[in-house]
Amino acid sequence: MGSVDNPSNDNVRRMFDRIAGRYDLLNRVISFRLDAWWRKKAVSAVVKSGHEKILDLGTGTGDLTFAAGKSLHVQGKVVALDFSFKMIQLARVKQHNRKSSRTEFLQANALMPPFRDHVFDGVMTGFVLRNVSDLRLFFVQAFRVLKPGGRMASLDMFPPSKGLFATLYAFYFYRFMPLIGGFLARDRHAYQYLSDSVRQFVPPEKVSELLEQCGFEQVTLQRFLFGAVCLHVANKPNQK
Numbered sequence: 306m307g308s309v310d311n312p313s314n315d316n317v318r319r320m321f322d323r324i325a326g327r328y329d330l331l332n333r334v335i336s337f338r339l340d341a342w343w344r345k346k347a348v349s350a351v352v353k354s355g356h357e358k359i360l361d362l363g364t365g366t367g368d369l370t371f372a373a374g375k376s377l378h379v380q381g382k383v384v385a386l387d388f389s390f391k392m393i394q395l396a397r398v399k400q401h402n403r404k405s406s407r408t409e410f411l412q413a414n415a416l417m418p419p420f421r422d423h424v425f426d427g428v429m430t431g432f433v434l435r436n437v438s439d440l441r442l443f444f445v446q447a448f449r450v451l452k453p454g455g456r457m458a459s460l461d462m463f464p465p466s467k468g469l470f471a472t473l474y475a476f477y478f479y480r481f482m483p484l485i486g487g488f489l490a491r492d493r494h495a496y497q498y499l500s501d502s503v504r505q506f507v508p509p510e511k512v513s514e515l516l517e518q519c520g521f522e523q524v525t526l527q528r529f530l531f532g533a534v535c536l537h538v539a540n541k542p543n544q545k
């Protein structure tokens with residue numbers, strides 16, 4: 306189970322490098338600013354005491370990381386990685402502007418995160434699953450770096466369930482969104498890919514199953530916007 310036509314890591318990385326400069330603007334426009342609210346939900350699933358050490362996989366320009374950073378106390382930390390150099394560069398500029406001392410950004414592949422086993426209290430990821438070439442390996446690595454008892458939260462877009470909303474969404478997201486992307490980011494191809502990656506992605510229940518196959522327990526699934534956006538939360542058992 307992976308992304309649309311299993312695009313190579315290199316193609317995906319190059320595409321995100323290309324759209325990085327307009328990524329935040331497009332996010333706000335396309336989601337009508339709802340993304341900030343969804344991110345808060347994901348953060349509250351992994352940040353409990355505020356002293357946690359959290360890993361953000363595929364951080365992009367860092368919005369999920371900064372949202373978590375705000376909820377942490379002085380001992381807490383968010384380490385964020387992305388394989389797109391341009392995304393990490395922009396995240397570091399935002400980090401500097403926001404004087405965000407509890408965040409750290411590095412360029413790395415989420416399928417080979419450069420960390421020892423059992424080091425993070427929480428792992429989170431936002432809108433990344435559809436883009437990774439090996440989703441199982443992605444979750445296996447997330448599981449590996451989590452401490453026993455740690456939590457994983459994944460926020461992503463899925464094809465919404467059937468009904469009127471699904472029809473309206475299909476028009477907006479599959480037809481209109483690539484046009485907006487073409488206009489604002491000057492890259493219709495990239496936004497066509499992102500739109501196709503949602504249309505062709507697996508149902509959220511399959512992601513829940515995969516999380517369980519990778520060793521996670523107590524997997525929960527929360528749906529927003531009639532299932533167009535879902536939050537998976539899963540626990541790493543204490544004894545593993």
Ligand SMILES: C[S@@+](CC[C@H](N)C(=O)[O-])C[C@H]1O[C@@H](n2cnc3c(N)ncnc32)[C@H](O)[C@@H]1O
Nearest residue numbers: 321363364365387388389414415431432433436
């Ligand atoms: C749609 S963006 C999401 C960015 C951010 N998490 C957010 O919530 O806005 C997907 C990001 O995942 C990154 N990505 C995809 N596959 C990756 C991988 N194997 N390793 C590291 N980053 C990856 C891309 O470079 C891109 O920045």
